[in-house]
Amino acid sequence: MNSRHRFIDRRSIRYPFAWLITLTVLVSIALALVSDALLMLDNARTDIRRNMTNAANAAGAAASAAVVFRNAKVAREVLQMFDAYPEIEAAALYTNEGVRLASYGNDSLLPVDAREIALATPDIGLLADTTILRVPIEVDDAPAGTVYLQARLESYWHTYLTSIATTFLVGLGAGVLALILAMRFLNRIIQPVRMLAEAANDARLRQDYIPRGIPAADNEIGDLVRNFNALLAEVEAGRKSLQRQHDELERLVTERTAELLAAKEAADEANAAKSRFLAAASHDLRQPIHAMRLFQETLSGTPLNDEQRRITDYLSLSTRNLGEILNALLDVSRLDGGVMKPHPEVVPAYALLRDIEAEFAPLALAKGLRFKFYFPNHELMLFTDAKLLYSLLRNLIDNAIKYTHSGGVLVGFRRRRGSALIQVWDTGVGIAPDHLDPIFDEYFQVGNPQRDRTQGLGLGLAIVKRVAGLLGSRISCHSRPGKGSTFEVSVPLADVTEREADDHASKPAAGIATSSPCAGIHVVVIEDDVMAALALELSLGAHGMNVTTYPSAEQALADTRSEQADFYVVDFRLPGMNGNQFLDEMEKRAKQPIKAILLTGETRQAVLDSAPSPRWKVLFKPIESAALMAEIAAQNVSRQHEPGQNS
Amino acid sequence: MNRNGKHPLSQALFLLAALVCHCQTVAAQDLPSEQSVRAAMVFNFLKFSDFPPEASTSTTGIRLCYAVRDARQSEALHALAGRKVGGRKLLVTDFTAQSGDCQVLYVDTRRRWNTATEQNAVRHALTISDYPGFVRDGGMIEIDVQKDGIQFDINLVEARRAGFNFAPQMLRLARQIHE
CATH class of the missing domain: 3.30.450.20 (PAS domain)
Structure with a gap:
């Protein structure tokens, strides 16, 4: 220029x-x-x-x-x-x-x-x-x-x-002269500033922060030039220091990465070796076991005395156990070996539940346990590997039955945020909080210190965890020792099910809660029957209500949070105070009318004998979910429940 | 004849008389008399004359004495009385009747001039006359009224002797100056 x-x-x-x-x-x-x-x-x-x-x-x-x-x-x-x-x-x-x-x-x-x-x-x-x-x-x-x-x-x-x-x-x-002189004088400012600008741009583009040789007069412009060069020197020193640290970090990272890679390779190799060993060993062991079974069955077919028959029965049991253990080991090894690959497809939930019922209902009945299902009114279509999911559920339910001695097992399917949430509830021995993680480890068993192999090898939940991972989910567990446990896993829904579900969303059925008018309200349920309480919780929860369950009136009254409930669903016959008395007490505390339903399995007369003129709506068991929801919805929109009104 | 159809002399005379008489309504056909003209000339001479120091310091005014036979002349001169010259009032008296010195003397004939000169009272006066030969006879200003205007001659010697000076503008107008 x-x-x-x-x-x-x-x-x-x-x-x-x-x-x-x-x-x-x-x-x-x-x-x-x-x-x-x-x-x-x-x-x-x-x-x-x-x-x-x-x-x-x-x-x-x-x-x-x-x-x-x-x-x-x-x-x-x-x-x-x-x-x-x-x-x-x-x-x-x-x-x-x-x-x-x-x-x-x-x-x-x-x-x-x-x-x-x-x-x-x-x-x-x-x-x-x-x-x-x-x-x-x-x-x-x-x-x-x-x-x-x-x-x-x-x-x-x-x-x-x-x-x-x-x-x-x-x-x-004079004006022209002044203009000329001013322009010439301005050069003294513009020239060094221009040189500074060019130097700054050059330093930026070339990442070169060496101080530049710009003439610096003894005035403010000269100070600017000197400070600029000093700044460049600082930047260069900082950049060099940063570069050194960066190089050092790079070196450390490379070292650690190499170490980690080596360790991983070693671990992978060890795992693969283990799995190969297990696969080979399991497979090699299967043959003699198969032979053993045949020998045992043949022996059973021969004439035996009582003592011999008893021994043969034990032999059969041991052989079966051995087979199961080997199958479990094989499953684990196949899972670890990456041999098993999921093949997702559209799976009707009903079909799964039918198979589960067929397999496990007799087992539960044999132990005197109740075996219940909870599922939405309309069909849930899952998108998953049916075999893998079934084996996962089988392990969970098997465990549930094994560790429950009274009460029952509930298998629930419901929609939650675009997936199917599968839960297995039991009223068994429960799991201590510090065991909630280790139970998914291999060979970990609760309550089998003598390692009774009739109780299994402790691989079931390990298999469940791996299968859940294969299905793209995680298995989680909530438990209260002495009360029972809940295992849950989520499985994706097939798209067609989502659309049908939206079409049926208006029907107030159990398990469909997205557009319920009572969604979001806090409901307190008092029911001493655990299964019934579970069923109520699931049913109300499916309609979007927040449910808190208490097994007795006293426990509910002891918890101040129960006083903030929007609705009360109370069983009439409770261990201590009955449901009617509980509701009276709760209304006194609330200092205003409360909304509630009394549930009872007794006759109307029995109720009237026990509590003349109960002020609350009474529903008689067995209660239809629709009737319950209708009554809650009706009371939720009305201003006040008039005393003395019964169904 | 000028543009207005009047004779220049008569116009001049008229103007002079108007100056002297302060007559605002003088009719054009009323020509001033020669006596008035002479009196006006005398008055104008006084305006352009420097009196000797002794006469200048007098507080009694300037005494104009006249020695004339013509009553109208004396009357015209008397009309000048009370006018101021150089801040001093003009006193007009008959020469024969006065008892003090005259600062200005106007005579009309040689005989009266001779009579006046015999009396030392006119030794320090400004002398003016209109008779021919007045300046030769030792007078200071001689007026000569002619057809084409009024002329005057000045005897500067006599005037200076008596201590009088005349303004250059007036000297310039003189027909003759005797030095």
Whole structure:
């Protein structure tokens, strides 16, 4: 970029600077011209009047005697003095009576009688052509006559305009000089700043922070340059330090990564070796077990005495156990070996539940346990590997039955956030909190310290965890020792099920809670029957209600949170205080009417005998979920439950 | 004849008389008398004259004495009484009746001039007359009324001797100056 181009570069600070100076100069010139013009006009007028007055006075003094003595000849001679005043084009002397005694110049411009002359001398207009003057002649302080002049003013205006033009030219010249000097001085600022800008850009682009050799004068600009270089030096030092740390970190990371990789490879190799060993060992062991079973069955078919038959039965049991253990080991090894791959497909939940019922209902019944299912009214279509899911459920349910001695097992399917949540509830021995994680480890068993192999090998939950992982889920467990446990896993729903579910969402069925009018309300359930309490919790929860369950009225009353409930679903027959008494007490505490339903399995008469005129709505078991939801919804929208009203 | 159709002399006389008489309504056809003209001339001479220091410091005014036969002349001169010259009042008296010095003397004939000169009272006076030869006879200003205007001659020697000076403007108007 040449210097001329740079001079008129609009981006450059010179541009506004030049404008500023130019504007200042122009304004100054304009102001100077105007003030000059006005002042000089005044001066010019003064000069004109003074010159004319002096001339008139001189003529008047010289001609006073001539005027008094009426000597026209001498008066004319006196007027010849105006030859020295080229601007005076006409003049006259008048007697005191106003008669013109003598004239000079152009007679036609002169009044004949002095009385024609105006008393006041007219103002001299700007660039006026002529002006007149009337001056009295006095002799011995008494008027003796009048001098009259008329003058042309071109010469005065010429001087006047010349002066103004000179002022303008001088001002313009000074302004141009100032502009040039200012622009040259500005270079002292712009040049180092430009060099700084280029150096900064260069440093940024090339990542080169070596201080630059920019000339630094002993002024503020020089300070800027020095500080810039110092900054560059700091940046460079910091960058180098950072680079060193980065290199060191890289080295450490590379080392650790290599170590980890090696460790992982070793672990993987060990695991693979283990699995291969297990697979080979399991497979090799299967043959003799198969043979054992055949031998045992053959032996059983031969005539045996009681003692021999008893031994044969034990042999059969042991063989079966051995087979199961080996199958479990094989499953684990196959899972670890990555041999098993899930093949997801659309699986109807009902079908799964039917198979589960067929397999496990007899087992539960044999132990005197209840075996229940909970599932939504409409079909749930799962998108998963049916075999893997079944084996997962089988392990869970098997465990549940194994560890439950009274009560029952509940298998629940419900929708939750676009997936199917499968839960296995039991009222078994429960699991201590510090065992909740280890139970998914291999060979971990709760309550089998003597390692009774009839209780299994402790691989079931390990298999469940691996299968859940294969299905893209996680198995979780909640438990209360002595009360029971819940295992749950989520499985994706097939898309077609989602759409059907939306179509059926309006039906108030158990398990469909997305658009329930009571969604979000807090419901307290008091039910001493665990399974019934579970069923209520699931049913109400499926409609979006937040449910808290208590096994007794006393426990509910002891928990202050139960006082904030929006609704109460209470069994009539409870261990201590009955349901009606509980609701009365709760209403007293609330100090306002509460909404509640009493559930009972007894007859109406039995209820009336126990609690004359219960104020709460009573529903008789078995209760349909729809009826329960309808009653809750009805009470939820009404203002107040009137006393004495029963169904 | 000028543009207005009047004789220049008569116009001049008229103007002079108007100056002397302060007559604002003088009709054009009323020509002033020669006596008035002479009196006006005398008054004008006084305006352009510097009196000697002793006369200038007098507080009693300027005494104009006249020695004339013509009653109208004396009357015209008397009309000047009370006018101011150089801030001093003009006192007009008959020369024969006065008892003090005269600062100005107007005579009409040689005989009266001779009579006046025999009395030392006129030694320090400005002397004016209109008889021919007055300046030769030692008078200071001799008026000569002519057709084409009023002329006057000045005897500067006598005037200076008496301590009088005349303004250059007046000297310029004189027909003759005797130095």
